[in-house]
Amino acid sequence: MPDSLPAASAAYLAAQTLTVLVPVYNEEESLSQVVVELDRFLAQTPVPTTVLFIDDGSTDNSLPLLRAICRPGTAYGFISLRKNQGLSTAIKAGIDHCGSTLVGYIDSDLQTTPLDFLTFFEFLPAYDMVTGVRTQRRDTLLKKASSKVANALRRALVNDGIQDTGCPLKIMKMEYARRLPLFHGMHRFLGTLVQLEGGQVKQLTVQHFPRFAGTAKYAFWNRAWKPIVDMLGVYWLRNRWRSYAVAEEQRTRVSTGSAAPLGKVA
DSSP: OSSSSHHHHHHHHHTEEEEEEESSSSSSSTHHHHHHHHHHHTTTTSSSSEEEEOSSSSSSSHHHHHHSSOOOSSSSEEESSSSOOOOOHHHHHHHHHOOOOOEEOOOOTTTTOOGGGGTTOOOOGTSSSEEEEEESSOOHHHHHHHHHHHHHHHHHTOOOSSSSSSSSSEEHHHHHHTTTOOOGGGGGGHEEEEEEEOEEEHHHHHHOOOOOOOOOOOHHHHIIIHHHHHHHHHHHHHHOOOOOOSSSOOOOOOOOOOOTTTTTOO
């Protein structure tokens, strides 16, 4: 984070709160280190921040570990989904269960660091979402190849200018997050969806690391074919998206008493 934030950012952040969402699915080997990294961020963030883990139906020891981590009086909490629903549903459930004005998102595999969130704050409130770009990927050949294919197709179909749509490091204003439509693959198009709502997206280079522990939860089907199907759906949605802006408003409050006749004072 810069030594001093721009005046407009400092004034804006003084009135904000942040919830960092951390989806978890069978990450028992990583969770203790996730907390270490998040603690480092919590010690430096200029915004009152809490962390919300979303257990996505884990079948390992992740949920008992989360119960131990999220003790009363800490900055940590969790919700546990009844069954595994996928990353998009986990993120949406997290958004629906936090009451902050800003919401962040980071994966629990530690391939990105929450410390990079500190570089995001100076671009608020000028932008409605700040998202990372992993310029030096530390992934397997399969992940790199599937990402290249998916990015080439999205440039042809969606052309939204988002360089790294799958980067799991984002902060967005809650008024935009609340309006995100839930569908399979939503997490791959958060920047696109914020743009469709009329929001401005800032992209920043972030660090990328090899997976800390465990294994990736997605095979070739998930990384290649499913994103292509999702992209076709977003292409359809983008061409049919409609929004509106209210120019003027006057409403009457519902009262339990008797209303005054039109043109007369009660």
